[in-house]
Amino acid sequence: MNYSGKLYVVKVGGNVVRAEKDILRVCRGINKLLQKDARVILVHGGGPLISEEMKKRGLEPVMIAGVRYTDKKALAVAEEVLREINSRIVNGFNSMENKAASVSAVTVPGYECTLCVKKQALKFYREGKAVEADPGLVGEVSDTDSAYLLNLIGKGLVPVIYPIGKDPSGVRLNVNADTMASGIAVGTRCSEMLAVTDVPGILADVSDPGSVIKSVTTEEAMELIRNGTVSGGMIPKVESCIRAVEAGVPAVRMISGKDMGYLKTLSSNGTLITR
Ligand SMILES: Nc1ncnc2c1ncn2[C@@H]1O[C@H](COP(=O)(O)OP(=O)(O)OP(=O)(O)O)[C@@H](O)[C@H]1O
Numbered sequence: 001m002n003y004s005g006k007l008y009v010v011k012v013g014g015n016v017v018r019a020e021k022d023i024l025r026v027c028r029g030i031n032k033l034l035q036k037d038a039r040v041i042l043v044h045g046g047g048p049l050i051s052e053e054m055k056k057r058g059l060e061p062v063m064i065a066g067v068r069y070t071d072k073k074a075l076a077v078a079e080e081v082l083r084e085i086n087s088r089i090v091n092g093f094n095s096m097e098n099k100a101a102s103v104s105a106v107t108v109p110g111y112e113c114t115l116c117v118k119k120q121a122l123k124f125y126r127e128g129k130a131v132e133a134d135p136g137l138v139g140e141v142s143d144t145d146s147a148y149l150l151n152l153i154g155k156g157l158v159p160v161i162y163p164i165g166k167d168p169s170g171v172r173l174n175v176n177a178d179t180m181a182s183g184i185a186v187g188t189r190c191s192e193m194l195a196v197t198d199v200p201g202i203l204a205d206v207s208d209p210g211s212v213i214k215s216v217t218t219e220e221a222m223e224l225i226r227n228g229t230v231s232g233g234m235i236p237k238v239e240s241c242i243r244a245v246e247a248g249v250p251a252v253r254m255i256s257g258k259d260m261g262y263l264k265t266l267s268s269n270g271t272l273i274t275r
């Protein structure tokens, strides 16, 4: 196999890798991409399942501007749930009948391939006013070990990364999966980042799935956060897309998990974010 093809960092949201059939759909989609002579790094989230598990254990999930407020207990639940999802994805890949690309997957915790720093304060807008809040043990990527990841790819493996990072002194940090993916996208100088989520792209009206905004510049995307068009989990997602593009990733595309066929056709579905 030729590993010189385009490098994609694909981020899949927690809702996209929940049911077993959805995981297999993701694996099949990525297999299609690999057959196009592409190289792939997969990063996954786990938002809904982490929240459910926290509630089961009597903990209250708190989201600040789409980012999970994380104390030690929430961090422990997040890592446990993410590891579980991760091994289901890796198993999904390794059980695929279609191994035409003879690629199998391998678990990579975020802290093995990145260095993170604690996010100091989240700045967001409430009723048009800028406010700040401390998200706790939440990190963002400061460095990526791209040689480590590219070496795994060179061995015919798909790195499947779950977004728990650590800071230089070894403190574990919960990292929003989009933030982890965009840090890795920048660090590996990938050709394109794909954000696969539970909506068909950035919607002009969040209650209307038909209102997909086909393409935005980083400046336009920033305005969508500022004016409240984008809210909840879409805030860190759009911020990550902006950061990736501004740091040199040529394009980020946001698509729906129901549209994994996209990986075969690479058509112009979803929302494209460019400079
Ligand atoms: N303008 C918007 N367009 C589309 N989605 C929006 C918008 N504003 C808010 N959202 C919300 O953002 C959500 C997607 O972000 P969310 O964090 O929930 O998922 P994810 O990032 O794919 O998964 P995970 O957080 O598990 O990695 C959508 O389900 C939608 O409810």
Ligand SMILES: [Mg+2]
Residues within 6 Å of the ligand: 013, 045, 047, 176, 177, 178, 233, 234, 237
């Ligand atoms: Mg999210």
